[in-house]
Amino acid sequence: MEARGSKVKYPLLFEGLSEKDVISLYNTGKLIKIRKGDVLIKEGDEDKTLYFIINGVVKVLKNIDGKQQEIATIKRDSWVGEIAFLKESKRTATIVADEDTNLLSLDERAIRSVKPEILLIIFKQLSTIATLRINEIIRLEIMSQKRTKSLMLKLKSAVTSYDKLYEHNEHILNVLNKIPMLPAYTNTLITMLASEKTAVTDVVELVKSDPSLAAIVLKTVNSAYYNLKNKISDIHHAILFLGFNQLYQIIVDSGIKKCMPNRAEFTEILNEANALSILGLEISISTKRGHSALIGTVGLLSKIGKSIQLLLEIQNPKFKLFLSYLNHYQLGAMLLKKWGLPEIIHESVYYLCYPDFATPDEIPATFRDNIAVLYIAETYYRYLKNNSDEHPQSAFTDMYMNCLSITENSPVEFVNKKILPLLNKKLHIYPEAFRQLFVTS
Template identity: 35%
Template sequence: MPVSIYKTSCAGFNVRVVYWGGKQMSRDSESRAGLLSEKLKLIFSELKPKDLKALYSYSKVRTLKSGELLLKEGEEGKDYYVILKGELKVFRDVNNKPKEIAVLSSGDWVGEIAFTRNVARTASVMATVPSWVMAISEVTINALGEAAQIFFLRKLNALANSRIQKLVSSEKDLITRNSQLLEHIYLENTQKEVEYRKSSMVRGIIRKVPRLPSFAGTLINRMAQRNTSLREVGDLIRQDPSSVAVVLKTVNSANYGLRQKISDVNHALALIGFSSIYQLIVAEGLKRVMPSGQNFSRIQSHSVAISHMAFTISLASRAVNPAESSTMGLLHDLGRSLILILKKQNPSLVVLLDSLDHAQLAALLLEEWGMPDVLIQTVKFQSHPEFFSPDHIPVEVRNNVAVLYLSHLCLKFLEKSSESVTKSMFLPEYMALFDWGHLNIEDLFQKHLLPILVKSANGYPQSFKKLVLAYN
């Protein structure tokens, strides 16, 4: 069928009218053009008719469905928009949650900050009902007369300045309220530690947990002594029958997937490295203390992975004792294991038990076991980086806690289980402790950790080894 296109006039504007097979198909378009022209006359009453015509000719009208995004925070964009019909919500991403800034309606302008300041979008904008917006670009402005250009630029700059001030004010208010909230959480956390120490119930729970086997406890304490050499600790492992048995049993298991049978501890040390031998001895000690079961195995597997990641971060940063970091990784989730034990023993108290602070429980258990204070304090403060800046953590263990925190973020990145690890509030401050303040988690992992992890992969359990090599 033939298609015919004619130009006609509607309310002073040129409109294309399309005919398909002799039937007019654009009555809606003609009606819409008339409505748009009336809207423009109302919104831009200061403009002359010729400027209104230029505005209509050079601009694009976009229709939005309810819930459709017009602008996304952080994206580049050169146009700004005038709302012709409907309603739009402006919001920002605050701690991974949308914070509403404004609701705009017909006649309002949006997107002017990116347009006038040549920056990325400072907020997201979404239609809350079906809406029409007109996109205006630099080309559109240049097509207008001089007086109209001055009108637009003055209004855009005034609007941008006003909204920037509101954003700054909102940000300051948010920071103040966050500071007050964080201070409240910090005081609550401090009070919780006091209550746990006084609680006869908590102390009773701690005392019922068996002590670490001597082969693991002795090794941890020797490794915590700064003047102990690796050779001395290696000799300690070789001279202890329990440690030798643990090493040979573990390295020959399917968990390590070695092709040849290992019958000599020296061979094992040479094959998978001292750090891996140390980790598997401590891990085996913890395994003997905690019950068997899928949930406990999951916690232990996670702790071993964190231990390897913490050891690697310590090597890369050269700011923390690698043996300490490795041990922290293995011990940090003891509190979660304790809570699991209590849930099995008291199924009717699950809700109450879920409210227990696993970090405080783990710290009290390590204290009961006579572990070095640096490990106790690190485990106690392990959750602080999510809520507090480094200044809230004792300087003696600040770097250790930072390593444990970064280990979790890097493991999440490796597992691809978190898309928002780089958005943690205080992450840049913790990275700066190791002169990595200019990096994000992806850069840290790829540039500083991955080469070390790949080089040491043969000493890892199969599950963690597969993760590392699959990424590489």
């Protein structure tokens, strides 16, 4: 306290208290001094002591992703430690002195001996401080949302502003024109799968009635692609073994392979697309969101733009660095449109680029759930490929999970808990490359 003439100036803590009450409070509590760098409160501790800063400054540190990050500073005439004191919870943050600091300490025993009228004043102050801090949090949240929106718009512009230029680029068009058309049977099947009116029996009958399709299915299921111990000799057995979803995936995958060079790099791209198709389909069925057959098909076609990108790099090796920045989803959508596939197919492939820079609301409702499902599938695929304990997430992962009503903490936790048990039961019907993902991860 500070004397000036006949008046005494007290810290904020003592406003409304008589000098006798001030002395009583000092006697009840404990005056402490901490040096710069000293830890006053440690996050996670169960101590309930309340502190008032008489003079000095402390930093508030929060453990975020395993690292201590400063989230605020608190100066004189303010309380610290009030959350654990009021809520009977563990310490929610670490408090470290930013300079030499004097404090009044009130532990649980001291608080119990404080006179009710003094305690009422303390609680009023804590209420005022809580209101001020909530208002500050709201202000910072609004600022954060504005920054995020600005960054989203700039990133979206950077990714999508050249879309029209792709359609008129000579090098891109030359590559697209040289890629063979999809076989007629693949085009027919994809068009059927794009319609929600198509029944499973329609696709099965198509395969049974076309000897060339039956031959493709039997050849594929008996190849190293599946690496089965016992060979399958007739199409009826193959259909029973594979099931509807793997049946059409074989046919679509076969058609795509006929359009791309037989090289290891392209095979790796197709394996990735196949994995996304399988994961996406299972996620769609589990969450009851999206059109599962369409999701499986879009998954198979999702990386075809990567193949175009690779073809461009092979033809223009000097420009490999620049070509790597092309939006392969846009390239893929252009090719699928050129092949005459339904709009919902090529537009779905295009919108797969959105989750990296946009919230689900930015995606048209027609495509939103399907894109969210495939985004969760791709996130899990990256986790498997990285063979790491870290769970990959982006700025909007939680929003895409909410879109599908997924309540787990991450896509990885969700798939491990809800999808993996289902996959394990029928892992034998999937291609060898997909099975190996779970062996090596």
